[in-house]
Amino acid sequence: MPLFIGHDVGTSGTKSVLLDDAGRLRAVALSPHRLEHPEPGWAEQDPEGWLRAAGETTRALLAEAAVSADDVGCVAFAGQMLTLVPMDADGRATRPAIAWMDDRAEAEARRLVRRLGGATVLKLLAGAVPTGKDLVAKIAWLRDHEPSTFARTRAYGDATSWLVARTTGRVGIDPTAVAATGLLDLKSREVARMLARLAGFPLEWMPPIAASTSIAGTLRADAAAALGLRAGTKIATGLADIPAMALGTGATRMGDAHVYLGTSSWITRATEAPSPVPSAGVAAIPSGDLAGCLAVGESESAGSSRAWASRLLGVGGEDDLDALAATAAPGARGLLFLPWLCGERAPFPDARLRGGFVNLSLDHERADLARAVLEGVALNLRCILDALDPRREIASMPAGGGGAQSDLWLQILADVTGRRVLRVARPRFAGARGAALVAAVAAGSVGSVGELAALVETDREFAPQATLAPIYDAAVEALRSLYPPLARAGVILRGHA
Secondary structure: OOEEEEEEEOOOEEEEEEEEOOOOEEEEEEEEOOOEOOOOOOOEEOHHHHHHHHHHHHHHHHHHHOOOHHHEEEEEEEEOOOOEOOEOOOOOEOOOEEOOOOOOOHHHHHHHHHHOOOHHHHHHHHOOOOOOOOHHHHHHHHHHHOHHHHHHOOEOOOHHHHHHHHHHOOOOEOHHHHHOOOOEEOOOOEEOHHHHHHHOOOHHHOOOEOOOOOEEEEOOHHHHHHHOOOOOOEEEOOEEHHHHHHHHOOOOOOOOEEEEEOOOEEEEEEEOOOOOEOOOOEEEEEOOOOOOEEEEEEEOOOHHHHHHHHHHHOOOOHHHHHHHHOOOOOOHHHOEEEOOEOEEOOOOOEOOOOOEEEOOOOOOOHHHHHHHHHHHHHHHHHHHHHHHOOOOOOOEEEEEOHHHHOHHHHHHHHHHHOOEEEEEOOHHHHHHHHHHHHHHHHOOOOOOHHHHHOOOOEEEEEOOOHHHHHHHHHHHHHHHHHHHHHHHHHHHHHOOO
């Protein structure tokens, strides 16, 4: 029986699973990453750290399942979307990776917006305006600020394509990664070359594009030693983390939605021909299968807001924060948290936006602040869901990610959105499961990702409490109303920082 390994290369760590050809999880493992902040607003990672983490988890998987490296038929990676890894002709990184949350390229983004016709035009055409976190702006920043790095670079990459190049020696990329540039024609799944030239994207950097479920190559000897696998093991082209999570939560049929709670958060909806949602920051990307697309709204600070609040309130950890929040009343006695601590992508695409507590009074206690943080993330996701599902056709959503381990947070999410939330089994490893499904298809053991994705199990359902709808409807209206004045206040405050 062949086995498949999927690695979900996230911000805080690599989550990995060992899957058999019947879709059963045989083992799971986790290894942390370091995230560096060399300057304010910057976020970088050493790509070699991703390989070390994958090696640690691979060895743990084989040990837990008591199987040999010879039993592994194929490996696939699912990496952070919007993380830039510039590479030389051999696939070696020419500098540390610039993480998805890094907003150093704001000036370049503003110039790009002007060149492409202005914010109003771009909202109508693409649903969002490029920010300093977007790849085309980051590449422009490299050209302007690190000309020697730019001169050495021969290929654009993300976490997935770098790992594939590092382990096989072949430089390539999949459509889900190209979609993160905003330059992909969703029908042809090729680069929109005219748009790329207008955006100033160096087309010579674009590697050959191959389907996520294709075989990129085989594991070379040095990488096999690093991973603890057999040289010659098949490596799939792989995909980005958002479409991997859709597969790993089983949200593969047209109209299906899923929600992710991790460092960031998002909601996607599977569709044949997605259209952008003006002003909501909703993007259209390919799915991990050979056909179909995802409409996705991604929010920048979910688990990071929860971790920040845990430190701020002096509780022992995020489980302790949940326990504190559970003692507060729904609605946090009128306290509203705006979870825009790292800028925002959806529903308010604004990299310089910052959050805060609103309606804070002398009567509020630590428990109210803790609950408001969890509710604020859910309210932001409600805004995204309203943009993706204006007719309220979605009745339920599977949930994955580390934050989905929290019963309280998922119940709050169900109450805020008015939809049933279904936690998948082992939610923290759902993205890695999606990557392993891609590996199984690439190896030819399964005909399509939908065959095994349909077998994804849920371990608990959270039903919305109708009596709380008025509280949260009012809160989401308040949150929407606060974006314009808070954005203006941020401009004023930055001018005096």
